Amino acid sequence: SLGAVTDVRTVPLYGGVGYGPQLDGLRKGAHLVVGTPGRILDHLLRRSLDLGRLRILVFDEADRMLSMGFYPDMRALAEYLPAKRDGFMFSATYPAMVRSLAGQFLREPGFLSLSRDHEHVAETEHVYYEIPAMEKDRALVRIIEMENPSSGLIFCNTRANTAFVAKVLQRFGYDADQLSADLTQSERDAVLARVYARKLRFLVATDVAARGIDISDLSHVILYDFPEDHESYIHRTGRTGRAGASGVAISLVDVLETMELKAVVKQYEIDMQRREPPTDEDVRKVVSDRVVAQLETKLRGLDKLVRERMERMTPLARRLGETDDELAVIAMLIDEFYQKTLHAPPEVPGGETTPAPSPSRVRVEGEGRSSRAPRSAGSGGRSGGDRGRKRRR
Numbered sequence: 204s205l206g207a208v209t210d211v212r213t214v215p216l217y218g219g220v221g222y223g224p225q226l227d228g229l230r231k232g233a234h235l236v237v238g239t240p241g242r243i244l245d246h247l248l249r250r251s252l253d254l255g256r257l258r259i260l261v262f263d264e265a266d267r268m269l270s271m272g273f274y275p276d277m278r279a280l281a282e283y284l285p286a287k288r289d290g291f292m293f294s295a296t297y298p299a300m301v302r303s304l305a306g307q308f309l310r311e312p313g314f315l316s317l318s319r320d321h322e323h324v325a326e327t328e329h330v331y332y333e334i335p336a337m338e339k340d341r342a343l344v345r346i347i348e349m350e351n352p353s354s355g356l357i358f359c360n361t362r363a364n365t366a367f368v369a370k371v372l373q374r375f376g377y378d379a380d381q382l383s384a385d386l387t388q389s390e391r392d393a394v395l396a397r398v399y400a401r402k403l404r405f406l407v408a409t410d411v412a413a414r415g416i417d418i419s420d421l422s423h424v425i426l427y428d429f430p431e432d433h434e435s436y437i438h439r440t441g442r443t444g445r446a447g448a449s450g451v452a453i454s455l456v457d458v459l460e461t462m463e464l465k466a467v468v469k470q471y472e473i474d475m476q477r478r479e480p481p482t483d484e485d486v487r488k489v490v491s492d493r494v495v496a497q498l499e500t501k502l503r504g505l506d507k508l509v510r511e512r513m514e515r516m517t518p519l520a521r522r523l524g525e526t527d528d529e530l531a532v533i534a535m536l537i538d539e540f541y542q543k544t545l546h547a548p549p550e551v552p553g554g555e556t557t558p559a560p561s562p563s564r565v566r567v568e569g570e571g572r573s574s575r576a577p578r579s580a581g582s583g584g585r586s587g588g589d590r591g592r593k594r595r596r
Contacts (some may be wrong), residue, residue, distance in 0.1 A: 327444030
């Protein structure tokens with residue numbers, strides 16, 4: 204729509220809709236193509252789009268694109284890009300996966316922060332949601348579906364809540380396990396082995412059980428229960444946003460816990476932002492976009508023989524959409540596909556396996572290392588503006 208009042212010809216390319224208008228727009232010629240990586244890749248494979256004369260490549264909301272599961276398509280797209288081009292990358296957060304992505308697509312990138320009044324990259328973004336205590340379990344699932352963390356450490360105040368939250372996540376299809384004093388040492392060692400091998404996506408733990416655990420590149424820390432003392436907030440949230448990377452610390456608080464949170468914010472001068480809990484409709488939209496992207500990626504990967512075999516099912520697929528009862532069959536199949544994707548984190552650039560600590564470091568009685576108080580927002584270049592976005596060039 205930005206090009207409607209200019210002579211710039213713009214073509215939007217995105218999945219979930221027909222190809223006709225997109226093909227018509229490309230045939231007329233385009234100065235600017237705006238689209239999702241998957242649909243752009245589809246047009247490249249169809250040879251309806253040629254990037255040989257591409258001059259500028261822009262990735263907008265790079266962190267969001269990675270959380271949506273677009274990285275495999277972005278990686279495949281790289282093969283079609285000309286060597287000589289300018290590039291820009293925009294991202295609201297600056298985790299290790301975004302830095303790695305910049306290294307893949309940009310040459311000697313510089314960094315410009317547009318975070319207001321700050322000139323350093325934020326180590327940790329602090330966020331809270333005000334949620335009634337009895338609704339925290341469902342709210343947690345909705346927040347995870349929206350955020351799609353690559354890894355998460357979820358803190359509870361009691362062993363009972365630790366077991367409950369782990370079970371809720373497991374029932375919703377997530378790869379989650381608990382760590383509490385209720386486990387035997389052998390059970391604890393088995394959980395930690397999965398953590399350090401990056402084979403466990405979500406670890407739910409109490410403060411005592413999590414002592415001595417050091418997980419590199421942890422993208423999210425979630426406080427399901429707000430800590431009973433202020434210093435524990437710093438210890439918990441200090442586990443993400445380390446070594447120059449950014450992370451997200453999310454607190455779920457009820458009305459009474461909100462007062463404690465505000466006291467922590469005041470004591471440690473934390474830049475804390477409140478967000479409204481996502482609704483079921485918010486989740487449905489994000490999940491739909493994510494599923495379409497993943498299914499189209501899977502379809503592109505099929506060989507010719509499989510595609511020919513699949514054509515036998517086309518009449519059945521068309522018929523299944525005619526009644527509500529048959530639509531339930533389609534919904535069941537899509538849900539089964541989506542549940543399988545929840546078990547593993549989204550594929551992202553970079554990432555190394557965390558070395559396991561010695562056994563003396565992982566016992567429940569072990570002492571943890573202290574954490575620094577988090578600093579407030581962005582770094583790396585001249586500050587300016589107030590949008591809180593970081594720009595790579």
